[in-house]
Amino acid sequence: MKKTIKVAGAIIHNEANDIxxxxxxxxxxxxxxxxxxxxxxxxxxxxxxxxxxxxQEELGCDIEVFDLVEDTSYDYGNVIINLRTYHARIVADKPVPxxxxxxxxLPVTSLQSLVWAPADIPAVQHIMAAQTEITVSA
Incomplete structure (x- = not known):
């Protein structure tokens, strides 16, 4: 049986609603x-x-974490990644890699211009679809 690794990802929004x-x-x-x-x-x-x-470890900043966006499992062949992504925003310091x-x-509408890790793609699609719905209903 393949090992499943549980990971969490932050969809960090700024004031301009860029990601x-x-x-x-x-x-x-x-x-x-x-x-x-x-x-x-x-x-x-x-x-x-x-x-x-x-x-804090990877980017040196503090975040506030909000709602779950997507819970995805992706089989990379040697391991299965279970990725849970959440909306978040920075509350202290600036991110430094x-x-x-x-x-x-990037603005939500430009996210598809990047080549994403496969496990992240469903979350990208979710927030792009949600953004489209918001735009259409506005």
Whole structure:
């Protein structure tokens, strides 16, 4: 049976409602693919706690975590990743990449211009669809 790794990702919005995208570095698995920052959920930890800890470690800033956006499992062949993504916003400091090759703030409508890690794609599609609904109903 394949190992399933539970991870949490933060869909961080700024005041302009742009989304923080993180480019995986050459030293990470899935190099040069974009993702929502976050990390592995430790034993006994809640996903929102994971995100606050991981964002502090990876980006050096504090976030407030909101609602669950997507709960996705993706089979990478050697391992299954269960990714839970949450809306979040920065409440202290500015994000600086400690592990990622780059950070980029993008409008929701431009997210599809990046090449995303497969497990992140359902969350990208979800927030793009939600943004379209908001635009249409406005």
């Amino acid at each position: 923080l995208c993180a480019l995986r570095s050459n030293t990470m698995s899935l190099p040069n693919l974009w993702e929502f920052p976050g990390g592995k959920i430790e034993e006994g930890e809640q996903p929102k706690e994971t995100l606050r800890r991981e964002i 400690a592990e990622h090759a780059a950070l980029l703030w």
